[in-house]
Ligand SMILES: Nc1ncnc2c1ncn2[C@@H]1O[C@H](COP(=O)(O)OP(=O)(O)OP(=O)(O)O)[C@@H](O)[C@H]1O
């Protein structure tokens with residue numbers, strides 16, 4: 147796995163927020179294609195920041211990020227939208243359009259394949275409507291096709307969000323604490339779904355997690371952040387409980 | 402465990418200097434403006450007799466006049482609907498351009514808002530007078546006046562609604578690679594539609610009332626008849642017009658209340 151070509155590469159990346167807060171500090175590492183990478187670290191360590199620099203939802207201050215061997219820093223307009231199209235994103239708060247149906251939410255993951263006017267008129271092809279049903283099948287929610295999104299439970303909403311992401315045909319999925327607001331059982335369904343997409347479709351998955359147990363259960367590799375710095379990076383075979391405890395501990399002592 | 406260090410509040414924060422200052426300033430301004438404009442509360446009560454006199458003269462409505470005013474009353478409603486619709490339609494893009502959570506360009510937002518402020522400053526009576534002068538006496542002038550009046554009001558109400566929406570869905574659509582317009586259509590519109598309709602109906606209600614006054618300046622509708630009856634001291638006709646307008650306003654109020662309940 148280590149030999150695979152990197153799909154994402156960080157080279158000396160720094161991010162300072164406008165108010166002076168350091169988000170990321172001199173981050174360099176590669177993510178091989180098809181990896182299930184888990185990012186751990188305390189609240190405020192920079193996990194969300196790291197994730198959002200990959201699809202340019204956040205700009206970096208210096209350094210370079212490449213996705214499929216192309217530097218993404220200068221992307222604008224269409225090029226940026228095409229980058230985002232191949233990178234799915236899952237959020238802690240699901241971010242569904244509450245008042246709209248599950249079908250519309252799922253189809254909204256496909257809009258970047260259409261001209262703007264077609265998305266406004268809702269002119270999705272028959273193939274894509276079938277694709278939406280298929281995506282819902284994969285997260286076991288077909289029966290909710292016409293339900294309003296806000297009538298679903300949290301776990302169901304997160305699975306709809308995953309189905310929406312599948313509509314993008316993503317090569318990468320970024321998930322920012324996707325299970326933070328879910329109960330243990332639902333957590334397992336959501337994490338299993340991500341793992342399946344990783345293994346069956348070869349999608350590279352990067353997940354921010356707070357739970358060390360979950361990280362060890364699902365990750366191929368774990369990286370740790372602390373105050374914006376990469377302080378830990380090991381394949382799962384070499385990860386020990388002590389290591390992870392330390393990532394959390396050290397910050398605690400500092401505070 | 403060490404005791405937590407609580408951040409210190411500044412002197413102004415601690416004694417609520419700002420809040421107290423503003424309250425005092427407002428009170429001073431209130432008293433001063435009452436003095437300067439010469440508002441005389443006593444006069445209101447001493448002249449109440451004239452008001453009663455007017456009421457007595459209106460107390461015998463000429464019911465057969467109802468047939469005459471149905472047509473202009475309908476015209477008034479049509480004017481209000483048309484004016485509100487045109488105004489609200491134009492308000493949507495301007496509301497989007499004014500919303501700080503959608504438009505990050507401060508200049509664009511500032512200019513749009515300045516323009517809207519200007520529009521709102523224009524008194525509707527002045528607008529009516531101008532458009533009657535341009536288009537002549539009739540409902541065209543009224544519709545245009547109401548459209549501009551609604552535009553100014555609705556665009557402000559609309560952008561304030563937009564600024565309260567949940568930004569999560571927008572973030573999601575942005576991450577999908579959607580264009581700005583698609584994002585607005587998919588993630589903003591469903592969140593604001595109900596409140597838009599509600600404000601539209603509210604504006605419509607106001608416009609029905611306003612258009613009776615506008616008619617006074619010759620801008621069509623029931624106001625023309627209101628003015629005529631007053632000029633001719635036909636207070637019994639005036640009474641019918643006022644009652645009929647009241648019925649219309651009540652009906653619209655009821656309909657819009659019902660629609661709002663269904664929608665929200
Ligand atoms: N928009 C912003 N402006 C300024 N500072 C920010 C902004 N977003 C995040 N930060 C700061 O950057 C640092 C890293 O934040 P980030 O959200 O990446 O942390 P995190 O590891 O995701 O935390 P959590 O586990 O709580 O989600 C924090 O100190 C945070 O306060």
Ligand SMILES: [Mg+2]
Nearest residue numbers: 193194195322
């Ligand atoms: Mg975070």
